Amino acid sequence: MVEPAEFRSYYGRPILKEPAWKQPDVPLYLFLGGAAGASASIAALADVTGRPELARAGRLVASGGSIASVAALIHDLGKPTRFLHMLRVLKPTSPLSVGSWILSPFSGLAAVAAASELSGILPGAGRLAGAAAGLLGPAMCTYTAVLLSDTATPSWHEAYGTLPILFAGSALTSGAGAALLLVPSVETGPVVRAGLIGAAAELAAARHAETGLGLASEPYRTGRAGKLLKAARALTAAGAGLSLVARRNRAAGAAAGVAYLAAGLCTRFGVYAAGVESARDPKYVVVPQRERLRR
Structure with a gap:
């Protein structure tokens, strides 16, 4: 019997470089x-449908989360000026450039909406800024998935059709989780339904990432990434179950919110860890290349 092949690169060096982004900066940036x-x-x-407490909480979370996300990105870059340099041009073929131009106006609009909400100054302008931020919201939820899958990192690149759905579902449950924590239960009915939709999308996409990508699925279900994503599944399912009784039990709603938010963190850290692991082992580069050549 021939011994199992070992996949090595020249001089013991990796074929691909590991992602140079820092931890926990970038996973936090993805989550926030x-x-x-x-x-x-x-x-x-919520503003359109007459739910003022839900609208207020959403605006404050959007502003705080986007500002913290920018801070995490700047800390990863090392200098604030490097973030400003990313805004000098808009390059449609670069997910990083497009993402920078999504993040920057979104953060400004969300901050204006939150400032108006807190101060009561120019409420019309605040609502308009909040509506514009809401229109950019789906892009904020998914552009980071495109950013990861556009790299050569095997487990991210092979999941180019899965990561946007996974991140969108996880973002929706995270937004619902924040609302369940902060908003009176009388206004959380739509949030509960949104969380259930997000949980279904997240669980389905996570399952596909772990089983439907061939060899590139292996890092998603093994090692540190496997543990984190397993915890994310359990927390998402727990959050969905607890949210069903949130209208009748405030404590259950708060627990659902915490579970959803914790699941979002585990998902982002798990996906990041899977990408790092796939870049370290040459087999995730060599074996898929040979399979493509055979096909």
Whole structure:
């Protein structure tokens, strides 16, 4: 019998470089931006449907989350000027450039909406800014998934059709979780339904990432990433179950919110860890290449 092949690179060096982004800066950036985007869209819809407490909470979470997301990104870059340099041009073929131009106006609009909400100054302008941030919310939830899958990192690149759905569902549950924590139960009916939709999308996409990508699925279900994503599934399911009784039990609603938010964190850290692991092991580069050549 031939021994199992070992996949090595020249001089023991990796074929691909590991992602150079820092931890926990970038996983937090992914999580905070997604939660902010979903919260902005929830707030815009709540404002239209006459739910003032839900709209207020969504605007504050959107502003705080987006500002914290920018801070995490700047800390990863090392200098604030590097973030400003990313805004010198808009390059449609670069997900990083497009993402910077999504994040920057979204953060400004969300901050204006939150400032108006807190101060009572120019409420019309605040509502208009909140509506504009709500329109950008879906892009905030998903552009980071495109950013990851556009790299050569095997487990991210192979999941180019899965990560946007996973991040969108996770962002929706995170936004719903924040609302369940902050908003009276009388206004949380739409949030509960949104959380259930997000949970279904997140669980389905996570399942596909772990089983439907061939060899590239392996890092999603093993090691640190596997543990984090397993915890994310359990927390998402727990949050969905608890949210069903949130209208009758405030404590259950708060627990659902905490579970949803914790699941969002585990998902982002798990996906990031899976990408790092797939870049470290040459087999995730060599084996798929040979399979494509055979096909």
